[in-house]
Structure formats: structure tokens, C-alpha cells
Amino acid sequence: MVLDAALSEFARGGLDGTSTETIAHRAGISQPYLFRLFPTKKALFVAAVEQCFQLILDTFEEATEGLAGENAMIAMGEAYAKLIGDRGLLMLQMQAYSRCDDEEVRIATREGYGRLWQAVERIGGCDEESVRQFFAYGMLWNVVAAMNLDEYDAPWAQMCLPEDMRGKLNFD
Amino acid sequence: MVLDAALSEFARGGLDGTSTETIAHRAGISQPYLFRLFPTKKALFVAAVEQCFQLILDTFEEATEGLAGENAMIAMGEAYAKLIGDRGLLMLQMQAYSRCDDEEVRIATREGYGRLWQAVERIGGCDEESVRQFFAYGMLWNVVAAMNLDEYDAPWAQMCLPEDMRGKLNFD
DNA sequence: CTAAGTAGTGATTGGTCAATAACTTAGGGC
DNA sequence: GCCCTAAGTTATTGACCAATCACTACTTAG
Numbered sequence: 001m002v003l004d005a006a007l008s009e010f011a012r013g014g015l016d017g018t019s020t021e022t023i024a025h026r027a028g029i030s031q032p033y034l035f036r037l038f039p040t041k042k043a044l045f046v047a048a049v050e051q052c053f054q055l056i057l058d059t060f061e062e063a064t065e066g067l068a069g070e071n072a073m074i075a076m077g078e079a080y081a082k083l084i085g086d087r088g089l090l091m092l093q094m095q096a097y098s099r100c101d102d103e104e105v106r107i108a109t110r111e112g113y114g115r116l117w118q119a120v121e122r123i124g125g126c127d128e129e130s131v132r133q134f135f136a137y138g139m140l141w142n143v144v145a146a147m148n149l150d151e152y153d154a155p156w157a158q159m160c161l162p163e164d165m166r167g168k169l170n171f172d
Numbered sequence: 173m174v175l176d177a178a179l180s181e182f183a184r185g186g187l188d189g190t191s192t193e194t195i196a197h198r199a200g201i202s203q204p205y206l207f208r209l210f211p212t213k214k215a216l217f218v219a220a221v222e223q224c225f226q227l228i229l230d231t232f233e234e235a236t237e238g239l240a241g242e243n244a245m246i247a248m249g250e251a252y253a254k255l256i257g258d259r260g261l262l263m264l265q266m267q268a269y270s271r272c273d274d275e276e277v278r279i280a281t282r283e284g285y286g287r288l289w290q291a292v293e294r295i296g297g298c299d300e301e302s303v304r305q306f307f308a309y310g311m312l313w314n315v316v317a318a319m320n321l322d323e324y325d326a327p328w329a330q331m332c333l334p335e336d337m338r339g340k341l342n343f344d
Numbered sequence: 345c346t347a348a349g350t351a352g353t354g355a356t357t358g359g360t361c362a363a364t365a366a367c368t369t370a371g372g373g374c
Numbered sequence: 375g376c377c378c379t380a381a382g383t384t385a386t387t388g389a390c391c392a393a394t395c396a397c398t399a400c401t402t403a404g
Binding site for chain 3: 375376377378379380381382383384385386387388389390391392393394395396397398399400401402403404
Binding site: 012013015094095097100101109110113114117118129131132135137139140142147148149156159160162 | 184186187189266267269278285286289293300303305308309314315318319328329332333
């Protein structure tokens with residue numbers, strides 16, 4: 001699918017570092033046809049960002065079926081750790097945050113992030129502070145995974161993840 | 173200074189979304205002269221990223237003079253909240269994380285992050301988990317600030333920051 | 345005075361790329 | 375057999391941009 005191709009390629013190069021030609025090639029269509037499906041490159045980027053947040057949300061729903069409270073929070077944490085082993089979802093998120101000075105990108109990113117936040121609140125059914133902590137550690141994992149700290153042999157790098165999480169960020 | 177101009181402009185547009193012409197113009201020099209000072213555009217970007225982390229580190233050192241332990245941690249937290257009111261330091265960080273698939277960028281970013289981590293460990297002199305928590309919340313503030321959630325009028329957005337921190341991220 | 349740096353600029357080049365235009369092909373309904 | 379729409383293509387354009395080149399002006403040492 002075109003959005004999948006866009007997600008992967010934008011994740012690698014970002015909005016400006018990825019050519020529409022590259023995306024079209026990966027999607028198996030011609031570059032001009034991309035512009036029949038999406039009016040501009042940025043519109044495609046925004047659609048990919050929306051898809052990215054939606055995928056995370058779906059994973060949370062799925063991982064917590066039949067669970068609630070503390071158990072649900074733990075399940076979401078583990079699901080997220082697995083999820084960002086897929087570098088696409090991780091890096092496109094980072095690309096989205098980094099281009100938030102652009103209004104269209106910011107609106108889409110806020111929207112996606114907000115839906116995620118509310119879903120965690122609802123599913124976890126816990127207090128404000130726990131939700132905040134959940135997202136705080138999630139954002140830390142993001143940068144740890146972005147920098148590939150697992151393959152970096154420095155003592156401080158080992159401490160970035162809590163002991164019970166080490167090795168659970170299964171990078172490819 | 174040239175690095176300051178590069179920092180601001182790269183923060184706004186990222187490595188690929190910023191032209192060397194734009195940076196040169198802001199620095200008050202000609203575009204070709206930029207290439208006498210830095211061999212490539214990417215080398216300039218990397219230098220700006222290094223400068224960015226160095227500035228954060230210097231701020232931490234300065235804010236904690238004469239302090240230790242818990243007090244030092246609180247002082248660093250407050251200093252950081254003030255610091256990322258400067259959108260340059262915030263967004264260039266995000267740009268750096270988002271381009272970590274590039275090896276040169278990744279190495280510089282790791283290096284800067286590592287130095288920061290070790291400085292917080294040393295200055296705070298506290299246990300592993302507290303350092304981790306410090307950075308986790310720092311990364312959450314980063315995305316909150318990137319998305320400009322302070323000017324976003326949604327109930328969930330208010331909860332992204334702990335009560336005692338609201339309004340302390342003084343965005344311009 | 346001159347030779348050799350140092351600091352800088354204008355002009356250009358070769359390449360890339362988003363977006364458009366104009367064309368092709370294939371069904372389907374009547 | 376013909377019109378219409380959907381799905382797709384090739385070719386092109388116009389703009390932008392990193393990097394290089396060839397040049398100027400100023401300074402300093404002998």
C-alpha cells in the first residue's frame with residue numbers, strides 16, 4: 001500500500017529528505033501517480049503520520065483486551081516496546097515531532113498524540129500521574145531506540161532503560 | 173556567530189529542509205564562505221548539534237553551582253524548563269534524534285546525550301532510577317513543547333505536565 | 345616593494361525534485 | 375460501435391541548491 005511505503009521512507013529520511021520518486025518506486029507506482037492520490041508531498045507525509053499514530057493506538061487496544069488497571073498499563077508498555085522495534089513507527093514519530101513548526105504537521109501530530117493519551121487514560125483507568133509517567137518513559141525509549149543505544153557500548157547507555165526492560169526493545 | 177545561525181535555522185527546518193544560503197544569510201556571510209568554514213552541510217549540522225548539547229550542559233553546571241543531591245536535580249529541572257523555552261535548543265535536539273539513521277549524526281547525538289547523562293549523574297549524585305526519571309520527564313517536555321501543547325485547548329493537553337510545572341515552560 | 349598568506353565574494357554548474365501536462369489503456373453501460 | 379470514467383504512464387518544466395572556481399582586497403614579514 002502507498003501509505004506503508006510512505007511511512008517507511010519518510011521514517012528514514014523525513015519530509016524533506018525523502019523524494020516522492022523514492023516513495024513511488026517503493027509503492028510500485030509511478031511518481032506522478034502519487035500526486036493523483038495525494039495533492040502534495042506534505043499531505044502524504046501528514047497521512048503517514050496519522051497512520052502511524054493509528055497503528056500504535058490499535059496495538060494498545062489489541063494488547064489490552066480483557067485487561068484493566070495496572071495490568072493493562074504493563075501490557076501497553078510491553079506492546080509499545082515491541083512496537084518500536086519496528087523502526088518505521090519509531091522514526092516517523094520523531095520526524096513528526098521534529099517538523100512541528102509546520103502547522104499542518106503540528107495539528108496532525110497533536111491529534112494523534114491526544115488520541116493516544118486519552119486511550120491510555122481510558123484503558124489504564126488510573127490516575128493522572130501514572131499516565132504522565134507512562135508517556136514520559138515512552139518518550140525516553142523513543143530517543144534511546146532512535147540513537148540505537150543497545151548497540152552502543154558505554155556504561156551510561158545501559159542505564160537508560162530500567163533493568164526489567166533491557167533487551168525488550170528488540171531492534172532488528 | 174555562524175554556529176548560532178546554523179543552530180537556529182537547522183532547528184526550524186532540519187538538515188534537509190534548510191539551505192546553506194539561508195544559514196549564510198543569517199550569519200551575515202556569503203554562501204560559498206560557509207564551505208570554507210565547514211567542509212559540507214552535514215558537518216555544519218553536526219557541529220550545531222554538538223553546540224546544542226554543550227549549551228544544555230553548561231546551563232546545568234551553572235544552575236547547580238553550590239548545590240547537590242535532590243536540590244541540584246530540582247535546579248536542573250527548572251533550568252531545563254527555561255532552556256527549552258528557547259525553541260532553537262529544543263527543536264534542534266528533535267532534528268538530531270530524527271536523523272539518527274545517519275551515522276555521523278547518530279555518533280554526535282549519542283556523544284552529546286551521553287555527556288549530559290553523565291553530568292546529571294555526577295551533579296545529582298543520586299541513584300540510577302532518579303536519573304532515568306529525570307531524563308524521561310525531560311523527553312516528555314520536549315515533545316510537549318515541540319507540539320506547542322501550551323496553546324492547545326484540550327483537557328488532555330493540560331495533563332501532560334505535572335501541576336507544579338505548568339506554565340513554567342515559558343514558550344515565546 | 346614584494347611575496348605570501350588570510351578573509352572574503354560573485355558567478356556558475358551539475359544535479360535533484362515537486363508538480364503539471366498530455367497521453368494510453370481498459371472496462372462497462374447502452 | 376461509442377462515450378465515459380478510472381487507473382495509470384512518459385515526458386517535461388521550472389525552481390532550488392550544495393559545492394566549486396576564479397577572482398578581489400587586505401595584511402604582514404622580509
